[in-house]
Amino acid sequence: GKGCRGGHGNAGLHKHKFKWMLIYDPDHFGAHGFFRHAQDTEPATTINLDILVEQLPALEAAGTATRTGPGWTIDLGKAGVEKLLGSGRVPIPLTVNVASASEKAIVKVVAAGGAVNLPGKK
Structure with missing residues (x-):
């Protein structure tokens, strides 16, 4: 008959069939497949136009903005x-x-009478 076999299928692989699993199917448990590596790129440092206008005096003091x-x-x-x-x-x-x-941003700056200079783009 079908008795005395310790369960059906994968039953007991972490218990009474553990040694069988180690010998015949050692990779049964655990993660397998794809691994997402850490991204090499960091997000760009950004600033919005309203914050830029607020920060003009501080940027002038730092030497990065001039009237x-x-x-x-x-x-x-x-x-x-x-x-x-x-x-x-x-x-x-x-x-x-x-x-x-x-x-x-480019549209708004140009509409106010200014310009946005992007290096490499003329």
Whole structure:
């Protein structure tokens, strides 16, 4: 008959069939397959337009922003910022030097009479 076999299928592999599992199926338990490695890239350091306008006096004190006529010239690369984002309003003309910028940010700065200078893009 079918008696005295210690259960059906995988029953008992962590108990009374443990030695069988170690010999014939040692990889039965545990994780197998894909492993997500740590990403090499870090998220870009960003700043929104409204925060940028608020921080103009501090940026001027740090030497990364200068007044030019009615507006400002800002070098965000020197300030450690990699990307300009478009949240907020721009009440004054700004000339911004930055590695990258969102389309919305560029549109708002140009509409206020300023410019966004992206290196490598003319």
